Amino acid sequence: MSVTFTRRAAIKLADNGARPLSAPQRLTVLGATGSIGLSTLDLVSREPERFKVVALTAQSNAAKLAQLAIAHRAEVAVIGDERCLGELKSLLSGTGIEAGAGEGALLEAALRPADCTMAAIVGAAGLKPTFAAARQGRRVALANKECLVSAGDVFLQEIRASGAELLPVDSEHSAALQSLAGAERVAVERIVLTASGGPFRNWPVEKLKDAKPEEALKHPNWSMGAKITIDSATLMNKGLELIEAYHLFPVGVDQLDAVIHPQSVVHCLVHYIDGSVIAQLGPPDMRTPIALALNWPERRQTPTARLDLVKIAALTFEPVDESRFRGPSIAKAALARGGSAPAILNAANEVAVAAFLDRRIGFLDIARTVERSLEMAETQGLIRATESLEDVLAADAEGRELASQAIATRN
Numbered sequence: 001m002s003v004t005f006t007r008r009a010a011i012k013l014a015d016n017g018a019r020p021l022s023a024p025q026r027l028t029v030l031g032a033t034g035s036i037g038l039s040t041l042d043l044v045s046r047e048p049e050r051f052k053v054v055a056l057t058a059q060s061n062a063a064k065l066a067q068l069a070i071a072h073r074a075e076v077a078v079i080g081d082e083r084c085l086g087e088l089k090s091l092l093s094g095t096g097i098e099a100g101a102g103e104g105a106l107l108e109a110a111l112r113p114a115d116c117t118m119a120a121i122v123g124a125a126g127l128k129p130t131f132a133a134a135r136q137g138r139r140v141a142l143a144n145k146e147c148l149v150s151a152g153d154v155f156l157q158e159i160r161a162s163g164a165e166l167l168p169v170d171s172e173h174s175a176a177l178q179s180l181a182g183a184e185r186v187a188v189e190r191i192v193l194t195a196s197g198g199p200f201r202n203w204p205v206e207k208l209k210d211a212k213p214e215e216a217l218k219h220p221n222w223s224m225g226a227k228i229t230i231d232s233a234t235l236m237n238k239g240l241e242l243i244e245a246y247h248l249f250p251v252g253v254d255q256l257d258a259v260i261h262p263q264s265v266v267h268c269l270v271h272y273i274d275g276s277v278i279a280q281l282g283p284p285d286m287r288t289p290i291a292l293a294l295n296w297p298e299r300r301q302t303p304t305a306r307l308d309l310v311k312i313a314a315l316t317f318e319p320v321d322e323s324r325f326r327g328p329s330i331a332k333a334a335l336a337r338g339g340s341a342p343a344i345l346n347a348a349n350e351v352a353v354a355a356f357l358d359r360r361i362g363f364l365d366i367a368r369t370v371e372r373s374l375e376m377a378e379t380q381g382l383i384r385a386t387e388s389l390e391d392v393l394a395a396d397a398e399g400r401e402l403a404s405q406a407i408a409t410r411n
Helices: 035-046 062-071 082-092 102-111 124-134 152-162 171-180 226-234 236-248 287-295 327-337 341-357 364-379 389-408
Strands: 025-030 051-058 076-079 098-101 116-119 139-142 165-168 188-195 256-260 266-272 277-281
Touching: 025 035, 025 102, 025 124, 035 051, 035 062, 035 116, 035 287, 051 062, 051 102, 062 076, 062 082, 076 082, 076 102, 082 098, 098 102, 102 124, 116 124, 116 287, 124 139, 124 152, 124 341, 124 389, 139 287, 152 236, 152 389, 165 171, 165 236, 165 287, 171 188, 171 236, 171 266, 171 277, 171 287, 188 236, 226 236, 226 341, 226 364, 236 256, 236 327, 236 341, 236 364, 327 341, 327 364, 341 364, 341 389, 364 389
Parallel strands: 025 051, 025 116, 051 076, 076 098, 116 139, 139 165, 188 256
Antiparallel strands: 188 266, 266 277
């Protein structure tokens, strides 16, 4: 039997009986060489009898992809950059592992029969493969934000149509899933996601103007890829996660909030109408929510550090200072606007983060670029309904163009 407590998504709270518990879980990892992919495969390596790796993909790191494919005896390895296919084939020669490259091969890999697909390709590049994985009608462990941020309603239509099971991998949404288990939607008052505050939590705005990429990449608690680490520094990641939470859980825009929690121990707080607050606590290690997504509703042993609350001694919480960190408020405004606004926001943010990492704009220009892009989209009548993946991709392209224009004319 499957039970869903969400208004929009297809998160199921019981095993759907799709495979015998004794059979290895057939697993595909889209984005195997990124931080989520590597953490996933670390867990797989600890219980190899429980998993059969079907497909692994990466964008351009052929050497690491080949190493992982061989170590986990994958059926196929696919590299997004077709220029890397020769290297990948050479490294896999004699192993019996198939090698492929390009968008077509990525989609084919995502469509290979698997009990679970870890969707961990960063950015809009992960949209098409994750949509393809959803069409299988099995489990999708979602680490790609864009599927819900840029294509929320469209992606969930695909999930519902195929009967797929959607489980969040972000620590905050995994925490919300656990804190909401068994809840009636009318009993939920609000959902509060926590944010570490990043490396600039205590920096005054005057200092933020001169923040350098290497400083922004020094996250105090989490080990993540460059793009999401910058998003954490701007707190735009929390804005994107609020949009995701809106699509996943039974709340309105006005029932979503974020709070700064420097220790990164509490990942989400669910407030109920009787005054109760249920929170999930865990170490700042992505292997905990990944393990839950792979094994839900079962819990498995993980190698993560155990919490010692006596040693931690204090858990503190602070409001988000929107005068310095505009990301959450910009994202909530785009969510309230609806239509293609969140897709434009996400695309503009990707462009702005890349420009900051290239030292073409300043740290505070990231949020300004996103906000200016949304203003230009509104003025030009570009915010409209998205009814298909093609509509989402068109909005993404428009958002990137608007951001490029905003950067070019920012002075």
